[in-house]
Each structure stands twice: as structure tokens, then as C-alpha cells.
């Protein structure tokens with residue numbers, strides 16, 4: 687995208703960068719994404735540049751290590767929040783890396799039943815409550831689809847501080 691002011695995002699649990707690339711395609715020229723994962727082999731596969739968006743790569747644990755990124759326009763967590771045991775404390779902590787107008791962009795399975803691949807599931811209803819309790823006024827479901835793995839429903843959601851998407 688070539689219009690709009692550059693934005694600065696983090697992608698936590700970026701894996702090999704599938705969603706990092708997808709996000710880069712939506713951001714204005716000159717934007718940046720800090721892509722973080724504790725799997726160094728996966729992080730190596732993330733490109734340094736996608737379109738006109740610069741990507742910095744960070745190998746680390748987003749639960750136990752403080753986030754180096756500050757004043758972010760947004761944080762993407764795609765299929766990653768379900769690895770976090772204390773999601774309330776985690777959302778509270780990463781929120782401090784956002785600008786006051788910053789948002790969370792989340793992709794999760796719409797289930798409350800844990801399994802080895804989704805140890806701490808977060809249904810849309812549970813996520814909405816959790817984010818509302820942390821002061822986010824907007825929880826907007828963007829889309830959903832059936833996962834290729836096991837047929838579970840995946841949803842994406844925009845979580846912002848104001849009322850309505852900014």
C-alpha cells in the first residue's frame with residue numbers, strides 16, 4: 687500500500703512469517719514490522735523486506751522477555767496467544783508497548799477446549815471479555831474460516847482502545 691503515514695508494528699510468534707508478509711501488504715510504504723519468535727530457524731525464513739515494508743527479526747521469548755519495541759501502532763499475534771498461560775497479564779503488559787491509539791490484531795481458534803497444539807484456547811467470547819476488562823473499547827471480529835488442521839474455526843479480530851476502528 688502506498689498511501690498513509692508509515693506505521694510500526696510487531697508480530698509476536700511470527701513463525702516463518704506467513705502473517706508478517708500478509709500484514710506488510712496492508713501497511714503504507716515506509717512502515718516497519720518487528721517479527722519475534724523463539725524459534726531461530728523459523729525467524730531466519732522471515733524476509734528483511736516485503737514490498738516497501740522493512741522487517742526486523744528478533745529471536746526471543748515474548749512471554750518472559752521484555753519487548754524492545756515501543757510506541758507501536760499495532761501488535762499482531764496470529765495463532766500465538768494460545769501458547770500464553772496468563773493471557774490477561776500478557777495483554778496488559780504488551781499494551782504498554784502500544785501508542786494510545788494502538789491496536790491488537792489477533793488470529794485465534796474459536797474454542798474453549800485445549801489440545802496439545804492449542805494449550806490455552808481463547809474463544810471469541812472469552813477474548814472479548816478479556817480485552818474489555820483491560821480497557822479496550824473495540825473488539826471487532828474481522829473474519830473467520832475453517833482451519834485446514836482438524837476443521838476448527840479460526841477467527842481474526844481487531845482490538846482497539848477507542849470505540850470503533852481508528
Ligand SMILES: C[S@@+](CC[C@H](N)C(=O)[O-])C[C@H]1O[C@@H](n2cnc3c(N)ncnc32)[C@H](O)[C@@H]1O
Nearest residue numbers: 699700701704723724725747748749764765769
Ligand atoms: C502456530 S505458530 C504461528 C506462526 C505464525 N504466526 C503463523 O500463524 O503462521 C506459533 C508460533 O509461536 C511461537 N511461540 C510460541 N510461544 C512463544 C513464545 N513464548 N515466545 C516466542 N515465540 C513463541 C512458536 O515458536 C511458533 O512459531
